[in-house]
Amino acid sequence: MSTLSVEPFEITLTDRRGRTLRADVFLPEGEGPFPTLLAASPYQKSLRRLPVHSVFAFVEYGPMQLYLDEGYAYVILDLPGSGRSSGNWDPVSIEEGNAIHDAIEYCARMPWSTGSIGMIGQSYFCWSQWNAARTRPPHLKTIVAYDGATDLYRDWMYHGGISAQGFLGTWLIGSVLLQHQAEGHDIRGGGRNEVMADILSHTLDDEWHRRRSPFWELDKVDIPVFSIGVWGKAGLHLRGNVMGYNKVSGPKQLLIAEPDSFKGAQVLFADESFHRDEILPWYDYHLKGTTNKVMERPNVRYYVNGAGRYDQATTWPPENVQASSFYLSSVRSGVVDSLNDGSLADAPVTVERDSTSWSYPDPQWVAGVTTFQNGVPNHTARITTFTTPVFDTEREFTGQGVLVLHASSDQTDLDLFIKVTVLPVLGQPGVPRKVTQGWLRASHRHEDPQLTRDIQPFHTHDRIDPLVPGEVYELRLELLPMSFVVKPGQRIRLEITNHDSALLDQPMTHWYGQKVGSDTYWHDAAFPSRLILQERPAD
Template sequence: MASSRGVFSVGGIEVAQTKISPIDDPHANYNGLNPSSTTLPKGHKKDPSRRGFEVATIWDRDVEVPMRDGIVLRADVFRPADVNEKVPALIAWSPYGKSGTGKSPCGHVAAKLLSGANHSLVSHSRAGFLGLDLVPGRVGIPKSMLSGFESFEAPDPAEWTAHGYAVVNVDARGIFKSEGNQRWNGTAEGRDGYDAVEFIASLPWCNGHVALIGVSWLAMAQWHIAAERPPHLSCILPLEGLSDMYRESLCRGGVPYLPFWHFLRDHGLYGLHTVGSIRGFEDIPHNKKWLRLHPTQEWHDLYQKETTDDLKKYLDFYTRGIKNDWEKTPKVRISVIRYNQPPTKNVPFSTWPIPQTEYKTLWLSGGQSLKDIYSTAETGEVSYQSDAPAEQVDNDPEFVEFTYSFAEKSTIIGPSKAVLYMSCTDHDDMDIFVIIRKADKNGKILQNINIPLNELGVTSEQEVQDINSLKYIGPSGILRASHRALDPKLSKPHWLAHDHRQEQKIPPGHIVKLEIGIWPAAIQFEAGEKLVFRVAGHQMTLAEFTPLRGQFHTGNKGKHTLHFGGQYDSHLVVSFVPI
C-alpha cells in the first residue's frame, strides 16, 4: 500500500519512489484483511504436500502493530497453544509478505524467471511474496520439509512452536497488508522495528524476550533495528545480511551493477550472497557475538536440523534463561569447502580475522605463473579486450590468468588482496574484475555445487544450472580505477575499503597502481592442486538468475594492459590458515 510515484525528500535530497502492484492485481496474492485467531490442531497441514505442525498452534492473523507516527503494520503470530507459561517471540521482519498465506509463492513466474523468458511478468510478484520455487530444486528444500506458513527467508512456525517459541511474521511498512510507504533499510526502518519489538513484548502471551531472525533483507533490517536499542530485544540472528549497501552490492568497487538493480526495482528480488555478516561481526563492539560460516547456500542452511539445533541453543540461553553451555561455543566456526568433496565443517577459532593467519604474497610472473619469490629482472605485460561481451556463464573470453601450484595441502580462510599495475590507451578509466579460481592437478577449473546433488534431485554436476545460488566458483573483487583512493577510516590491515567520494581519472596510457579487495573465502587445496588468479574487464562470477546473463555492461573501452615485474610489482596477497 505504498504511495504512487511522487517527490519525497530527506534532508533536501530527493528520494526515488516507484509504484508497487495494486492490491487488485490478479497476481498480487492479496486476499484482504482477515483479523482472526485460529487454533491449528497438532498435525495440521496447509495442504497434503506440506509439513504438519508438531503441536497445537494458535494463529493470530493480521495483528495490528502500531507505529509512533500512527501508521499500522500487520503481523501474523504463531504461538504454541497448550502451554502454561509465557513464551519468547521470534520476529521475522520481511518485505516479501508474511506467512505464505497468499495464493501462490510466485510459482507462476518461477519458470519464466529461471529461463529468462518474458521476465517482465515477474513484476506481478512484488506485492505478494517470494519463495523457494524461484530456484531449481528449491535449493534442496522439498515442500514436505516446510509448513508453507513461513515467510520467505524466515523460520518455519511449525518447527519453532514445537520448541516453545512464538513466530511473529511482520509485513514491513508499505508491504502487503501494512500501511505506509516501503522503507529501504536505514534508521527509519530501525525505528519501525523498535516499535514492533516493544509492542510484541507487551502482549499477554510474551515473556518479554524478543529476538530478530532471518536471512538476507530479514538480516539486514536487524542491524538497523538493533541500533535503536529496543529494551526488550534480547538478541539478534542476522543470518547472511549485507551491512554496506553501496560497497557490497549496489556499486561494488565503484562499478554500478545496473542490470541487477533495475531488476530489483522492477521485480522485487534481492541479493543472495554478501560479505556483510563478517563486517557486522567485526564491528559489533562487544564480545557476545558468534560467527558461523556454513558450507551450503543460505536458504538451504536455514532449514537444516544442525542449524535449527544451533539456533535453538542460542535462543534458549538468551530468551528463555536456560543455563546451557552456549557461551562456551567457539566464537568463530568456519566450514571449508573442497569443491564437490565433503567440506570440513565448523573448524573452531577464537575470533575473526583468524589470529593464525599467514599472509602470503604471490607475484605475477612470466609464463602466466604466480611465484612466491619476487624477481625485479623478470618483467612483462599482458592485455585483454576490456569491452568484450560477457554472459556470466563461466566460459566468457578475454581475461588473463596466473597460476600457482601447491606443493602441500593449504587452506585459504579470509579475504585476499590484489595489487595490480594497469593501463589503458583507449580510455581514461578502467573497470577491473578479479577472481580466484581452484583447479585440479590437471589444470581443470572447478566449480563448487552449493547444495548436495541428491537434495537437488540430480545425479551430476552438469545438471545443476549455472547460477550463483547453486554454484560457487570463487572469491572475487571489483574496482573502478578512478575510485582507487582508499578510505583510511574504514580500511583495516586485512581488508580494503575505498573512499568513493572522489574520482581520479587516468590519462590514457598512464600506468596506475590499483589495490583491489577480494571477498573472504574458505577453500582447501590439496598438494598438486592449483590457485588460478584471473583479471578481466567483465564480471566473472555467475549471474544471480538467467535473465541477468549478458546484461552487466561496464564503462570499459579498448584494451587493458597489466604490467608486472621490475618497478611494477603486481601481486596477490592470500590469507592462509593452518588447519
C-alpha cells in the first residue's frame, strides 16, 4: 500500500463551465501557507492508495511524502468526467486545460497556499501540465513535464498516420474504463465510453486533434519549464518532450533520462533520490525562491546509449552535429537472417538498377512479423533489412534522423515501420539494441513547409494522397530523437516492414488493417535511398 503521514481532505470547486471538480489536498506538517503542487488526471484520486508497479501503470504521482516533508502542499485533481468530478471527459482538450486552469486559480486563493503553484506528474499528468500551461493561469509558476507528449496525433495516436491502437486499447480500457468500473462508476458515465470512437473517427489531424495537442500553442508558454523525456518511452512521449522543450519561450531545461522501458520510466519517477537531485531543486527555486544553482545546469542533458554516460549541450539537437548518410544497397551483408539481407554503404550506389521487393502479409508471420524457428523467436527473418559493415572507430549519433526512401507499390498506399538497431560484435554476447524508430503511411507524405527541416520532416496529416501503382515516390520518414554510440566491431541495422512484432513492440502496436500487396524499395543511382543520422564529432 502507498501510505502517507497525513490524511487528505477533499475540496470542491466549480469551473467556468459550471462543472463540479473535486480534488484531494495533502498538507505538510507545520504552519502554512505552503507552495503547492497540483497533479491532474482521469485516473481517479481514490487510486492513489495503489503502489507503484507496472500493473498499475497509472500510478504516476512521484514520491509525495518527500514533497510533504519538504513543505509542499500536494493536490490531486479528478479531471471533468472522471472520478468524483462531474461533466464529460474530453481528454487533453483545451476545455480540459481550462478546467485545470480554474483549479489552479482556486488553490492559489486558499489560505493553505502561498499562491505559488507548480504542476507535477508523469504521462497523462504531464499532458495535463502542457495543457494547463498553454492556458496561462496567472498563479502557475512552473511545470516539470516528465514523460509526456505534446502533439497527440503525431506522438502516439496516429504514428505517421497509422493508428496506434495497441496502446490506445490497453490505456483507455485498462487504465480508465475498467478502473472506473472497479471504483463503482458506470463506464458509460462522463462520456468516457465515447472516447475510443472519437479517436478512431478522426484519422486526420483535424480540429478535434488540434484542440487536444498543446504543441500548437506552446510558444505562448513563458513560465519556467523543465522537460524530462525517457528513452524507453520514445514511441509514446519522448518526441513530445523534445518538441515541447524547443517550442516554449521561457527559461527551460531538457533532460533525456536513461531508463529503457515503460516500467523503468515509472520506477525512476517514484525514486526519491532522482527527485532530490533533479526535480526538487527546480521547484525550490521557482516556487520557494530558494537560492541554489539549478538554473546553472546545462540547457540540455542526455544519456548516451551504449556509452554509459550523460552528456550535455546548449540546444537539441546539439549545436555541433552533422548529417551522416548511409545508402541502401542490395549487396548482401552476410550477417542478418532476413528476406534480403541488404547493405548500408557510406557512398551512394552507382548501379543503374537496384531494388528490393517483398509481398505481404508474409505467410510465415506468427506474432506480428516475428517467426519462430525451433521454438526460438526470430524478429527479422521475414522483413527487409540493410546493414552496415563493421565500424572501425567509435562514433556517436545524437539528435534527429530521417529515412529517405524511394518506394513503389502495386497498391494505392503502403505503410513503413522503421527501426534502427545496433548489432553486437559478431561472436560476442549481446542482443541487437533498438536506438530509434519511425512510421509513415505513404498517402500522408505531404510535409508542412514551415515546420519541416532537412533532418526532420513534419507531415501535415491533413490530406490523403493515394499512390499510383507502379510509380516511384520519395518518402521522407521522421525518426524519433536518439543518442547512441557504435563501437568498433559493431554494425547499424535498418529494418523496414509494414507491421509490428507482437513480442518486441508492445504496447505501442498498430492496426494492421487490410494490407495485401507487394512493395518495392529502390536504391540505385536514380533513386538514392538513404538513412541520415545526425552525428556528433569525436572530441
